[in-house]
Amino acid sequence: MAIGDRILDLPAALAARLFEGESAAAAEAATGPVLNSFLALGTSSRQALRSRLSELLATGNPEQGRVETCLHDAANCALHLPAHIGDYTDFYVGIHHATNIGKQFRPDNPLLLNYKYVPIGYHGRASSIRPSGTPVRRPKGQVKPPDASTPSFRPSQRLDYELELGIWIGPGNVLGEPISASEAPEHVAGYCLLNDWSARDIQAWEYQPLGPFLSKNFGSTISAWIVTPEALAPFRIAQPPRPEGDPAPLPYLLDEADQREGGLDLELEVLLLTSGLRDKGLPPHRLALSNAKNMYWTVAQMVAHHTCNGCNLQPGDFLGTGTISGPDETSCGSLLEATLGGKNPIVLESGEERRYLEDGDEVILRARGYREGFAPIGFGECRAVILPSP
Amino acid sequence: MAIGDRILDLPAALAARLFEGESAAAAEAATGPVLNSFLALGTSSRQALRSRLSELLATGNPEQGRVETCLHDAANCALHLPAHIGDYTDFYVGIHHATNIGKQFRPDNPLLLNYKYVPIGYHGRASSIRPSGTPVRRPKGQVKPPDASTPSFRPSQRLDYELELGIWIGPGNVLGEPISASEAPEHVAGYCLLNDWSARDIQAWEYQPLGPFLSKNFGSTISAWIVTPEALAPFRIAQPPRPEGDPAPLPYLLDEADQREGGLDLELEVLLLTSGLRDKGLPPHRLALSNAKNMYWTVAQMVAHHTCNGCNLQPGDFLGTGTISGPDETSCGSLLEATLGGKNPIVLESGEERRYLEDGDEVILRARGYREGFAPIGFGECRAVILPSP
Numbered sequence: 001m002a003i004g005d006r007i008l009d010l011p012a013a014l015a016a017r018l019f020e021g022e023s024a025a026a027a028e029a030a031t032g033p034v035l036n037s038f039l040a041l042g043t044s045s046r047q048a049l050r051s052r053l054s055e056l057l058a059t060g061n062p063e064q065g066r067v068e069t070c071l072h073d074a075a076n077c078a079l080h081l082p083a084h085i086g087d088y089t090d091f092y093v094g095i096h097h098a099t100n101i102g103k104q105f106r107p108d109n110p111l112l113l114n115y116k117y118v119p120i121g122y123h124g125r126a127s128s129i130r131p132s133g134t135p136v137r138r139p140k141g142q143v144k145p146p147d148a149s150t151p152s153f154r155p156s157q158r159l160d161y162e163l164e165l166g167i168w169i170g171p172g173n174v175l176g177e178p179i180s181a182s183e184a185p186e187h188v189a190g191y192c193l194l195n196d197w198s199a200r201d202i203q204a205w206e207y208q209p210l211g212p213f214l215s216k217n218f219g220s221t222i223s224a225w226i227v228t229p230e231a232l233a234p235f236r237i238a239q240p241p242r243p244e245g246d247p248a249p250l251p252y253l254l255d256e257a258d259q260r261e262g263g264l265d266l267e268l269e270v271l272l273l274t275s276g277l278r279d280k281g282l283p284p285h286r287l288a289l290s291n292a293k294n295m296y297w298t299v300a301q302m303v304a305h306h307t308c309n310g311c312n313l314q315p316g317d318f319l320g321t322g323t324i325s326g327p328d329e330t331s332c333g334s335l336l337e338a339t340l341g342g343k344n345p346i347v348l349e350s351g352e353e354r355r356y357l358e359d360g361d362e363v364i365l366r367a368r369g370y371r372e373g374f375a376p377i378g379f380g381e382c383r384a385v386i387l388p389s390p
Numbered sequence: 391m392a393i394g395d396r397i398l399d400l401p402a403a404l405a406a407r408l409f410e411g412e413s414a415a416a417a418e419a420a421t422g423p424v425l426n427s428f429l430a431l432g433t434s435s436r437q438a439l440r441s442r443l444s445e446l447l448a449t450g451n452p453e454q455g456r457v458e459t460c461l462h463d464a465a466n467c468a469l470h471l472p473a474h475i476g477d478y479t480d481f482y483v484g485i486h487h488a489t490n491i492g493k494q495f496r497p498d499n500p501l502l503l504n505y506k507y508v509p510i511g512y513h514g515r516a517s518s519i520r521p522s523g524t525p526v527r528r529p530k531g532q533v534k535p536p537d538a539s540t541p542s543f544r545p546s547q548r549l550d551y552e553l554e555l556g557i558w559i560g561p562g563n564v565l566g567e568p569i570s571a572s573e574a575p576e577h578v579a580g581y582c583l584l585n586d587w588s589a590r591d592i593q594a595w596e597y598q599p600l601g602p603f604l605s606k607n608f609g610s611t612i613s614a615w616i617v618t619p620e621a622l623a624p625f626r627i628a629q630p631p632r633p634e635g636d637p638a639p640l641p642y643l644l645d646e647a648d649q650r651e652g653g654l655d656l657e658l659e660v661l662l663l664t665s666g667l668r669d670k671g672l673p674p675h676r677l678a679l680s681n682a683k684n685m686y687w688t689v690a691q692m693v694a695h696h697t698c699n700g701c702n703l704q705p706g707d708f709l710g711t712g713t714i715s716g717p718d719e720t721s722c723g724s725l726l727e728a729t730l731g732g733k734n735p736i737v738l739e740s741g742e743e744r745r746y747l748e749d750g751d752e753v754i755l756r757a758r759g760y761r762e763g764f765a766p767i768g769f770g771e772c773r774a775v776i777l778p779s780p
Contacts, residue, residue: 087517092600112598117541118532122600123513123607127477127702128565137566139699142508142640151507153640153698175518175609176527176780202699208502210482210512211601217513218699219565250532250543308543309529309592309608310780312517390566390700 002225002380003057005074012070013056018063023052034084035226039189040315042171043229046189050230079133079224079380082192083168083316085126088220089306090164090196090320092120095296097323100337116246119253119297119305124196124320125217131224132193132382138359138389139218141202155389156199158342159357162323163270163333163365165292166194166222167299169317176310181255184300187313190226193268193365193382194320197221200336200356220320223365223382231377235369237263239298252308253301262298265371267291268324270333271364276350284364285348290326290333292367359388392615392770393447395464402460403446408453413442424474425616429579430705432561433619436579440620469523469614469770472582473558473706475516478610479696480554480586482510482712485686490715490727506636509643509687509695514586514710515607521614522583522772528749528779529608531592545779546589548732549747552713553660553723553755555682556584556612557689559707566700571645574690577703580616583658583755583772584710587611590726590746610710613755613772621767625759627653629688642698643691652688655761657681658714660723661754666740674754675738680716680723682757749778 001008011031013019019027026049030038038046056067092098095115102110114120130136138159144151170189173179179187196216203215239262248254255262268291271284297305302319323333332338335356339345345353357363363386367379391398401421403409409417416439419427428436446457482488485505492500504510520526528549534541560579563569569577586606593605629652638644645652658681661674687695692709713723722728725746729735735743747753753776757769 087515089603114534114541114595114598117534118596120596120600120603122603123515125477125513125701126516127704127707128700130565137700140568141699144504144507150637151504151640153642175520178530199699205504206508206510207599207601208504209597209601210510211597211599213479213510213512214695214699214701217701247540250541252543305604309531309589309604310518310527311515311604311607314517317517 001053002074006071007074007077008053008057009070009072013067016066016070018056018066019052022048034082034316036083036316039083039168039170043186046228047230050228079131081129081131082224082226085129085318086314086316088124088126088129088318088320089121090124090322091297091302092322093295093297093302094322094324094333096294096327097325097333097337100325100332104341117250119302121302121306122211124220126318128217129220129222129318132221132380132384134221134384135387136197136219136221136384137387139199139202139214140389141199141214142205143201144205151205156201157356158200159386160198160200160335161270161357161363162196162198163268163288163290164194164196164323165321165367166192167319167321168192168226169313169319170315172313172315172317173307175312178310179303179307179313181253181258181300181304184303185229187303188229188299189315190228191232191379192226193223193367193379195221195363195365195382195384196320196323198334221382221384223380225380227377227379232264232369234371234374235265235377236261237265237293239263240293249301253304255300258298258300262300264292265369267368267370269366271366272348272354273362273364274348274350274352274358275360276352277348280350282349287338287346288330288332290324290331292324294324294326295321357386359386361386391443392464396461397464397467398443398447399460399462403457406456406460408446408456409442412438424472424706426473426706429473429558429560433576436618437620440618469521471519471521472614472616475519475708476704476706478514478516478519478708478710479511480514480710480712481687481692483685483687483692484712484714484723486684486717487713487715487723487727490722494731507640509692511692511696512601514610516708518607519610519612519708522611522770522774524611524774525777526587526609526611526774527777529589529592529604530779531589531604532595533591534595541595546591547746548590549776550588550590550725551660551747551753552586552588553658553678553680554584554586554713555711555757556582557709557711558582558616559703559709560705562703562705562707563697565702568700569693569697569703571643571648571690571694574693575619577693578619578689579705580618581622581769582616583613583757583769585611585753585755585772585774586710586713588724611772611774613770615770617767617769622654622759624761624764625655625767626651627655627683629653630683639691643694645690648688648690652690654682655759657758657760659756661756662744663752663754664738664740664742664748665750666742667738670740672739677728677736678720678722680714680721682714684714684716685711747776749776751776
């Protein structure tokens with residue numbers, strides 16, 4: 001558990017008998033090399049552990065001495081993938097992103113007809129998801145520029161990031177038994193940041209008719225901490241109202257509590273660090289500042305839709321929201337949007353220009369919640385540097 | 391191991407000390423509840439086990455008495471999913487299928503431009519793959535008939551099967567290190583049958599722009615036996631020549647040995663059993679007879695393409711070929727093709743008609759290899775019955 005710039009070692013705290021009852025059982029489930037058993041527990045056990053941890057970390061707590069022995073400096077710790085990911089599904093709920101992308105193909109009709117009815121999603125690759133800090137190799141692949149008559153095989157020249165939230169699935173469901181929108185929150189065990197790296201030139205050539213494949217599955221980066229739903233409770237908001245004229249969600253996607261508190265008010269930030277900025281001692285360049293409010297569908301709606309056909313979710317399965325862009329050019333969740341498909345380069349404080357990512361570039365995602373009367377929350381960083389193609 | 395209508399119990403044979411050296415190590419890897427460790431072994435260990443098993447099962451073998459104690463009647467055994475599936479990828483290499491489907495949307499230009507360059511594939515859902523014999527529930531989902539102005543949520547009325555081969559991945563690769571077409575055979579540990587059930591009405595409404603999702607992930611059925619590449623060696627053929635005018639594969643997809651022996655001559659059959667046929671004591675109706683020769687890309691090309699961007703494959707990962715239809719109406723690998731999108735019903739011997747599958751229908755896939763001088767090979771059955779929506 002992260003506490004400021006230190007980490008509480010749960011197995012050590014368990015061995016030091018700092019937990020009992022339900023909190024001990026929950027801590028026990030969090031002691032293996034992966035947290036799938038912990039994710040499977042559900043809300044009540046997670047809350048028991050959280051509540052006991054608050055006691056233990058409160059100043060003046062009589063067990064402070066024993067707690068101290070279980071704390072490590074975060075700077076000395078390596079963070080790993082928190083769970084074994086069974087299946088990974090990526091959604092497309094950022095409506096500004098979907099609109100921005102659609103405009104590049106269909107200026108007069110950017111959103112397809114199904115978008116406001118269907119929480120669009122597709123299956124991604126679980127095996128290539130890595131924790132923050134793991135470098136990402138520029139992929140090679142088939143690309144066919146518009147002016148070429150045949151494709152060629154070469155390193156991607158249009159490597160991009162995507163700003164997303166990730167969702168860790170909790171208990172899950174049996175094959176054939178859907179999770180309703182009202183039951184969905186019980187099956188969401190946590191949140192993190194997700195950078196769904198995308199090779200736009202490979203994507204453009206491969207994606208018809210079955211969707212993105214090699215343009216996405218060479219690597220995805222996530223922040224390693226699991227931010228629990230309980231920790232996000234202060235930043236819950238009503239799902240922002242749909243624009244005038246939009247259809248209401250179909251009944252299986254509609255839950256009153258979810259409409260009231262299924263939204264999230266979290267600031268989402270993208271930073272870029274290049275060799276030019278590093279050489280000149282300049283700070284990272286802010287590429288975008290967006291907010292989780294820009295999701296057209298809630299997480300509960302994503303879960304209810306995913307399982308409405310009986311598809312089974314399992315503890316440690318992972319969902320991406322899709323790119324969460326905001327409404328203007330300062331809040332684009334990808335370079336494809338920010339540079340209008342590479343047409344308008346971004347000029348950095350170092351004098352460098354970027355249409356897409358270059359080798360050595362590092363992309364950093366951050367999320368923060370603020371609310372008066374509550375401690376602000378961070379997600380930790382989701383960062384990775386681009387290595388050249390082999 | 392299947393031998394006629396009996397099954398050799400490998401753990402029992404290992405305990406009876408019927409193996410030693412490399413064959414004992416391979417049998418040991420096959421004794422757990424899942425065969426991932428066995429799949430990870432690679433060709434040499436698999437061959438050692440196969441060779442020792444041939445000795446043990448030969449008539450007149452002096453250890454026949456001990457072997458007998460390790461044999462079970464297959465009729466008394468339940469077959470399970472053979473491995474834990476990490477990631478599942480479905481390809482689209484059946485060119486007649488791709489053409490038949492394309493014709494329904496674009497009569498003059500059925501195949502997209504990328505088809506003859508890119509072994510098209512996409513990620514599927516691993517958690518809902520089940521062994522032969524597990525019933526499949528008709529999914530509910532959003533559908534929008536062409537004459538409706540808005541979608542509705544209801545049980546699929548266009549439930550279909552898809553005739554595919556499945557491929558079990560062996561050792562696999564490290565993230566960032568592609569497998570070449572010439573190395574690919576070492577990473578293919580086995581084959582099976584795959585029925586990629588598809589809800590066509592859900593698919594039509596959801597699949598743009600990111601591909602099929604809920605129309606496919608409610609369930610996939612596979613035959614439980616792993617047919618090893620060694621067992622298929624007699625049925626290897628040269629990859630059928632590409633039609634005049636088709637482009638050559640790009641160099642990363644081209645391997646001389648693969649061109650010479652990367653094809654497979656396997657008969658693929660689809661049978662349908664309905665309540666009407668059952669009631670009248672009639673045999674299953676043959677829906678299609680196709681052949682694995684109808685694959686435009688080889689399995690080695692699928693593996694090389696999948697990893698050319700560095701994407702990592704792991705032991706127990708699973709690939710589907712996509713629907714393997716043949717060139718005419720007797721060899722359609724799906725009802726979408728056979729009935730021209732539901733327009734031309736199939737008339738069964740019972741007098742029943744089928745445009746799509748009805749509750750209680752059972753679909754049975756079979757594969758067989760014949761070659762003079764060799765024992766024919768079967769894959770076991772891949773069968774499942776459709777249950778009504780809950």
